[in-house]
Amino acid sequence: MPDRRRELLVVDGYNVIRATDRYAHLIDEGDDDPYLRAREALLSDVAAFAQGSYDPVVVFDGAGNLSSERPNLSSGSVRVVYSRTGQDADEVIEQLAVEARHQGRDTTVATSDNTVRATIGGVPVKSLSSALIAHEFTLVDRDVAVAAADRSHHHATLGDRLNSDVRAKLEELRRGKMPE
Numbered sequence: 001m002p003d004r005r006r007e008l009l010v011v012d013g014y015n016v017i018r019a020t021d022r023y024a025h026l027i028d029e030g031d032d033d034p035y036l037r038a039r040e041a042l043l044s045d046v047a048a049f050a051q052g053s054y055d056p057v058v059v060f061d062g063a064g065n066l067s068s069e070r071p072n073l074s075s076g077s078v079r080v081v082y083s084r085t086g087q088d089a090d091e092v093i094e095q096l097a098v099e100a101r102h103q104g105r106d107t108t109v110a111t112s113d114n115t116v117r118a119t120i121g122g123v124p125v126k127s128l129s130s131a132l133i134a135h136e137f138t139l140v141d142r143d144v145a146v147a148a149a150d151r152s153h154h155h156a157t158l159g160d161r162l163n164s165d166v167r168a169k170l171e172e173l174r175r176g177k178m179p180e
Helices: 013-019 021-026 036-050 089-103 114-120 130-153 164-174
Strands: 007-012 054-060 078-082 107-110 125-128
Touching (some): 007 036, 021 130, 036 130, 089 107, 107 130
16 A cells, blocks of 8 residues: 555656666567666665655566566566556556546656656656766765665774773673672
């Protein structure tokens, strides 16, 4: 169940995948499903970006996929929606934006499709380009790497977690003195 207090984030999946170099190396035209790895990477990026701030939905075109009737599933915290046969992702995105507008819910749509951006624009719906959200994903990656590096350089010991009085008494015991 979506959290109504969080802003809705709607991502135009294939638009973001194709609009930036971030996912190009993950597209394998010789594979049965050339976009599988790119979709998985995008979903991971969206989950990390949205964490605690957004209720994320990634919309993919169902037409042209190996299975145009892919199930709409969640991938972790990200809801995944495939358009039905005969419907494109743009229609689904516009529908989600209209529903959010009727609910008075703040919404951000990530796409570089100018028609979608023109159709959904306005309060409480805002849009950002595919390149901008991909750049945001890169910043999240960098922040995670910095945090991981900081944690790996700090080796906390049990002594580091003791208050100074307890540490002093233990030091007296170590030296053979009885604590007072």
